[in-house]
Amino acid sequence: xxxxAAILRHIRIPAETSLFKNxxxxxxxxxxxxxxxxDHLDKQQVIDRVLSVVKSFPKVDPAQVTPDVHFQKDLGLxxxxxxxxxxxIEEEFKLEIPDLEADKIDSCNLAIEYVSNHPxxx
Amino acid sequence: xxxxxxxxxxxxxxxxxxxxxxxLKDTLNWAVHRHLFYQDxxxxxxxxxxxxxxxxxxxxxRMIADAEAxxxxxxxxDPYIVPWAPGxxxxxxNPTPPSGIEIVYNYGREDND
Numbered sequence: 001x002x003x004x005a006a007i008l009r010h011i012r013i014p015a016e017t018s019l020f021k022n023x024x025x026x027x028x029x030x031x032x033x034x035x036x037x038x039d040h041l042d043k044q045q046v047i048d049r050v051l052s053v054v055k056s057f058p059k060v061d062p063a064q065v066t067p068d069v070h071f072q073k074d075l076g077l078x079x080x081x082x083x084x085x086x087x088x089i090e091e092e093f094k095l096e097i098p099d100l101e102a103d104k105i106d107s108c109n110l111a112i113e114y115v116s117n118h119p120x121x122x
Numbered sequence: 123x124x125x126x127x128x129x130x131x132x133x134x135x136x137x138x139x140x141x142x143x144x145x146l147k148d149t150l151n152w153a154v155h156r157h158l159f160y161q162d163x164x165x166x167x168x169x170x171x172x173x174x175x176x177x178x179x180x181x182x183x184r185m186i187a188d189a190e191a192x193x194x195x196x197x198x199x200d201p202y203i204v205p206w207a208p209g210x211x212x213x214x215x216n217p218t219p220p221s222g223i224e225i226v227y228n229y230g231r232e233d234n235d
Binding site (some may be wrong): 029063079080082083086087094095096099100102103 | 135136138139140142143144146147167170171204205206207210
């Protein structure tokens with residue numbers, strides 16, 4: 001108790017912090033709980049995470065995976081494996097890809113492009 | 123090997139891929155835990171693989187129709203939807219303001235700053 005009083009007597013905190021002083025900083029701050037596309041991913045992060053998803057697919061040899069690999073032509077997967085990989089990428093980035101668009105994604109390149117252009121990817 | 127045959131095969135393949143995708147998602151809705159889902163997913167995959175080598179085009183059409191009917195019959199009544207997607211729990215909640223609208227965050231408190 002005595003220690004607490006001694007510390008409190010010597011600490012001064014300014015009454016107004018710089019955070020609330022200018023509206024600009026606050027503007028960037030105050031929607032941080034919102035899920036509406038505030039957390040943009042940078043391209044390299046997307047590439048790394050897409051590649052790690054593809055590498056951890058059981059039928060894929062991790063050494064062969066590069067950012068411009070085609071799932072069926074280069075990795076020897078079939079169309080159903082392709083569907084499973086797209087679904088795994090969807091879960092990784094918390095996306096909901098419409099069926100017809102997901103059907104078009106057949107290579108790492110396309111997947112990376114789709115995810116990095118998606119405003120809701122996180 | 124006519125053009126119409128190739129086109130019909132292509133549309134069948136697309137149908138099967140989309141059906142597999144929907145069925146796989148629905149499996150995840152029914153089996154919410156991963157250790158249950160993996161078993162169910164590999165069962166589903168086996169059922170697709172069993173008819174991999176069917177050649178007759180009319181038989182394939184009939185099988186796809188049967189499978190779609192089966193899928194519709196056992197569809198989950200309350201599937202998981204990503205929160206921001208239409209039907210999700212966060213859909214149209216707290217939307218970003220439309221472009222061209224400026225929000226004055228310190229409205230009424232300008233003098234205090």
